[in-house]
Amino acid sequence: VTPAFCVLSWTDCDYGDYSNYIWEIHKDASKDMYTGLWGFYTQEYDFWTDSWTRTTDVFQIPGLNRQSYHCSPGYGYDYNHVADFRIAVWATGVKPSGLFPPAPSYPCVLKSWATAIRENCNPPPVGLDCDDRMPFNLPGTGWATVAMHWVNYNYAYPMQSWVGGLFDDL
């Protein structure tokens, strides 16, 4: 069993207040797992007309992080950033063999290199660049969705995945 994976969904919102000027922008991307096609939505609030616009333009996903960023240094300035993503993992061509084949679900691990996001007003301690391993159970058919552990870390992609223990390495 060699699991395959892809980014399943990505969401991002920037919002804040600059001397009573309010802004809010949402970006969402999600993958149709049947056709493999990505869907994109951008929704933006216009302070001056009190209206919202939406577009379906394709955009680049800048990075994979689970972020809850809040920065409020004073002087009427407040900036927030919220982001999240999910990974879909599945196995193709699983054909049980042998007298006593292991039954699903299979214990799996998804591993990525994670770098702390330092620009945060409340940064996490420096030096936290390490790998994050997310254990999960992979069904014999279908797929599992996985959210990595940490918030305010930027995850590297592509990740690694394997069937086995948390402390095994590829």
Place this chain on the structure above:
Amino acid sequence: MKTRDKNAILALALAVLVIPLVVRMARREAVAPRAPRATNLEGASAKRNDRPTALRPRPGPTVTFLGQTVPAAAEPYLVSAVKCAKFIETEAAKFPPDSQCYRSLKGLQRKLFLDDYNYACLVAGGALDRANGPAALEKLDQQTVPEKTAPLPVNPQAANEMADYFGRLVEASHPALSNIVSVLGKYTEQDPLQTDLFKDAVMYAGMREQVNQWIKDDQGQRQKWLGHQATLFPDKPDKREKMMKGWMQIGTEIQTDWKNAQDAYRNVFAYRFTDRDGLTDPALLTDLDKIIVPVGSAGPQLVIPPLPQ
């Protein structure tokens, strides 16, 4: 007994045991000489391509279709693939090209066409290459097809591969997939696992449920951000009201776009069930609507076997 007699009996026993073995091995060598062991990557690749006799390309009549030379046996399957792709084109044309619904339908068109092309490859028994599918899709506009065609016959060779792959999928999957097989059994006498009927039915039910999940997630997210917006503009309630109303309105538009896609999927699969499988009873879709294929119970595995390497 003398030692010489003992040795003679021993030699006789050995001969009785060994001679038939040697003869059998010699016969086997004569019938099927062993392939030389692959010693390099090229050899390994050649060995992998050494398919069973049933899948080897067989010479036969060919026709030109989608700009390619294809076996005549695969032509009805390719005609059906083109008909379905053209039907999806007309469905997509009902929506603006920048709408998500239009893009979803174009994605469905590509997925179904390549599935159908791969199915034709299975039928052709190796005389048609799956790698040519995307190039065939590009020639769609140039290809004319008859309006009325007979439902596709079950191809015995493809049927085995399909039934084996989808049978395992049903066995190991969510019970919803077994329920789909039962529902299909009410409408056709053929085994739905032996054609792409089962795959289509799971896709239809699964894509509908996937859209339902997106709508549900969007509604949840919208309520969450609505709570945040309710804290803004403490001294300008009118401005806040407008912002919140607009936020919910834009959600309705997005959800309508998804629901339109759901309706279009229904039309597409109704067309496929009629055109490919001869199943015209609209109750089939109504029955499939009652089955919930949870998000994650199928998806990337819904392909025409064998899986692409």
